[in-house]
Amino acid sequence: MMRMDPIKLLKAHDLKHTRQRVRVLEEIAMDNVAISQPELEKRLGKEIDRVTLYRILNTYEDKGILHRVMDLNGTANYAICSPACSAHHHHDEHVHFNCTRCFKIYCLEIEVPGIKMPKGFTANAVSTIAYGICEKCNFI
Amino acid sequence: MMRMDPIKLLKAHDLKHTRQRVRVLEEIAMDNVAISQPELEKRLGKEIDRVTLYRILNTYEDKGILHRVMDLNGTANYAICSPACSAHHHHDEHVHFNCTRCFKIYCLEIEVPGIKMPKGFTANAVSTIAYGICEKCNFI
DNA sequence: TAGCATAGGCAATTAATTTGCTTGTGCTAT
């Protein structure tokens, strides 16, 4: 699922190659599920300081490497951006799916449907999140 | 814009009529803009204890009086639910608009476009938030 | 209008995030 070698990805964004940064990318790039900050902290807490994790996530978001999705509880979740993302514009305009049983967030390969704005409003981005039961939880 | 008399609304949901509860409804029902918890606190902080405010908002959400929208920063925003909402199912399926300049959240009178889920996923609700510049800020 | 259930207020706790500062390390130019 990882679209790119972490080391190249870092270099491409003028970021130094550190153990911690690579680990974060590895963890997030595992599948197409966005992962929450608390979950990342649980997985990486022994290898990476919590403050460092916050900083890495912020850096990645700024650089357009990760995009952030807020879930129902206002918790930040992160997923790898498509290669088209840049520091100044995120193209994370696919639909997200938030499972209300296991709380995972999936990035669905569905385009966000176009909507027409009322007069006076200009939309730069549209985020769509569907809530329900995911594949795995439906099966159980 | 207020759809209903606050006192009747409270009674209809088996909630005691208190000054604090009425004030919160008044503040939120003013227009069709969702209002954030911090903003509410700023406006009501001198009349209502912050803990009471948290509790009132939670109660209203549970009862289906308010619905909650998370903005980009993970801050909770609240808006009056349509009369069709109940404690067990929110019908807040219109599109929200989050102005990235003034940070207001508008409830647009647009239906959330239907999207088809991948096999295995069942969606119970879909939330769509558009980000951009609102009416007022576009004008300025 | 008495009594009770529950709402509000205050204090304190817990959790989440940010900031400052010091140490450590990747990377570039010798």
Added chain:
DNA sequence: ATAGCACAAGCAAATTAATTGCCTATGCTA
């Protein structure tokens, strides 16, 4: 290869946000 610098990591502490417990106050029913 390595010296030096810019910046990343780690730790401590400060903020900020949200929750909990407990006591008092008050709306509502009998």
